Structure formats: structure tokens, C-alpha cells
Amino acid sequence: MTIRRLAHINLTTPAEQEVAVLAFYEQSLGLPRKPKPASQRQSGGWFALGDDLELHISVDAIALEEQRANPRHVALWVDGLAELRERLLADGHPVLPDRRPLAGIERFFTVDPAGNRLELMAETP
Numbered sequence: 001m002t003i004r005r006l007a008h009i010n011l012t013t014p015a016e017q018e019v020a021v022l023a024f025y026e027q028s029l030g031l032p033r034k035p036k037p038a039s040q041r042q043s044g045g046w047f048a049l050g051d052d053l054e055l056h057i058s059v060d061a062i063a064l065e066e067q068r069a070n071p072r073h074v075a076l077w078v079d080g081l082a083e084l085r086e087r088l089l090a091d092g093h094p095v096l097p098d099r100r101p102l103a104g105i106e107r108f109f110t111v112d113p114a115g116n117r118l119e120l121m122a123e124t125p
Contacts, residue, residue: 006053008046009074012060012067013114018043020113021057028091029084031055049076067115075119081106084120 013021022045025031031047033056043059055074078084085095087112096109107121 008050008054008056010058011114011116012062012073013044013067013113014062014067014110015043015059017058017114018059021116024091024112025055025117026092027059028088028093047086053058065115068111071117073109073117073119075107075121078120078122081108081120081122 008095015096022033025045025047026033034046034048036042036044036046041059044057047055047057049055085108088095093110093112096111098107098109101107104124106124107119109120110120112118
């Protein structure tokens with residue numbers, strides 16, 4: 001058996017945050033939306049992450065407080081990290097500093113409207 005690659009990442013949102021969360025990924029992060037197959041629940045949304053990876057947002061009954069308290073996160077390599085930081089701030093999203101810097105990497109964290117943590121990172125020149 002060989003695992004060849006990661007296919008998708010699934011994050012969750014409470015139903016009442018669905019619209020805000022989908023707008024965060026599509027507008028604030030600029031991810032292209034993908035159509036969902038008719039056989040799938042039509043709530044939530046799918047987004048392209050590069051050529052062969054997807055981010056799925058599923059509606060779930062998880063409590064917002066529980067989501068925000070959990071340290072799990074998704075880390076994404078980004079081109080234009082400084083511009084993304086400014087866009088997130090302009091859109092009213094948190095930009096959390098890197099408390100444990102890594103050599104050769106600039107990064108920060110943010111949280112989507114459903115409380116999912118994201119690590120956004122770029123190699124330093």
C-alpha cells in the first residue's frame with residue numbers, strides 16, 4: 001500500500017456561520033470556489049488549493065466556543081504573505097503573531113468566522 005498524496009482538507013462551520021465562512025475563504029483568502037457534485041450535500045463549499053488539493057467546508061453542529069478553543073490548524077504556503085495580512089486586517093479578521101518563529105519562514109495565524117485556525121506562511125528571502 002502507498003499513500004500518494006493528500007486529496008482534501010475538511011473544516012467545519014456551524015450553520016449560522018456558513019455564509020461568513022464561505023465568504024472568508026473566497027473573498028478574504030481569494031480561493032477559487034469549486035462546484036460540488038450533485039450527490040454531495042449542497043451546504044458548505046469546496047475550494048481549490050493549487051492544482052490537486054481541495055479545501056472542503058462542511059456544516060456541522062460543533063459549538064463555536066469549542067472550535068475556537070482547539071489548537072488544531074491547517075498550514076498554507078502563501079505567495080504575497082504581506083498583502084494577505086493587510087487584506088485580512090482590512091476585512092476585520094484577526095492576524096495573530098508567530099509566537100515560535102522558525103528560521104527562514106515568515107508566518108502568522110488567523111481564525112475564520114467559525115473558529116478554524118489557519119497558519120499562513122512564506123519562505124523568507
